[in-house]
Amino acid sequence: MASASLDFVLPAVGVSGEDAEREASTVEQTRALDRFLEGVERRAFRIARMAVRNDDDALDIVQESMIRLARSYGQRPAGEWKPLFYRILNNGIRDFMRRRRVRRRVMAWWPMTGVDDDAADPVEMAPDPAGGPRELLEGEETLAALEAGLSALPDRQREAFVLRALEGLDVAETAVAMGCSAGSVKTHYFRAVHALKDRLGESGR
């Protein structure tokens, strides 16, 4: 399935010698990257979606993360991609959140506060998803509670929990992905678990 979809990006193979070897290597690397991205793209989308709570924004962040990985680290060994990808993804999410926060603060100074163009950011204004009818109807109570709980966490705690608990990265991989020490990962993760306990303990059963 994956290989059939790669025809448009794979170079034509019809040369010999070193060029042929190089092209074969490129083809193999492209296939490996395709397999990797196919394996993480839905998870990455969910992670981004939980943070920014908007499908289109989450898709943009994931696509940009994929492109950055391909451009900057696509030639690296496949075994290195996972923590690198999640680091790029985390940075993308942080970047988005940073712009959103600055925009909020700037708009608070805007003289025409009643005519707030960026009030069209309905996701920020949306009610707690734990109480949304769609989620309840679809039986997504635990997920809704998880999303709400994660959205209330500080960024670093949310990242640590997502990477460790949901993505299954070990402490060292999480440290690479978060760009911090293993000790910091443990601290953020511990705090995140305990902050989430009350919320999920009550509504997630």
Next chain:
Amino acid sequence: MKDPDEDLVSRARAAFEDSIERLDGTTRSRLTQARHVALGELGRPGVRLGAWLPAGALAAAAVLAVGLWTRPATLEHESPPSLVAGTTVVEDLELLAGGDDLDMLAEDVEFYAWAASVMNDNGIS
């Protein structure tokens, strides 16, 4: 006895995995398209904006961003919203600390320039 932390993690992980399985077709399709775009970029050098932007512009954007976070709400009638619940200024500043973030910050110069213009228009220095 089962560790309550493990129970929390197990339930969270199950909900997460379930949500991935139930991802709608449209989103899956858009992710596939995004992947194809990314594969087309394999080995293609990205344009690092930090490489051509004047150092001053990057520094100004960084200073402005920090200022927006740290500046106390002292103006009359203003009531800037607090940052996201549970987020501290220190953690916000941490967002700027990483090298990758500075690279991304370079891409936001236009945005921060707009923010600066709003502040200037309102006599906020």
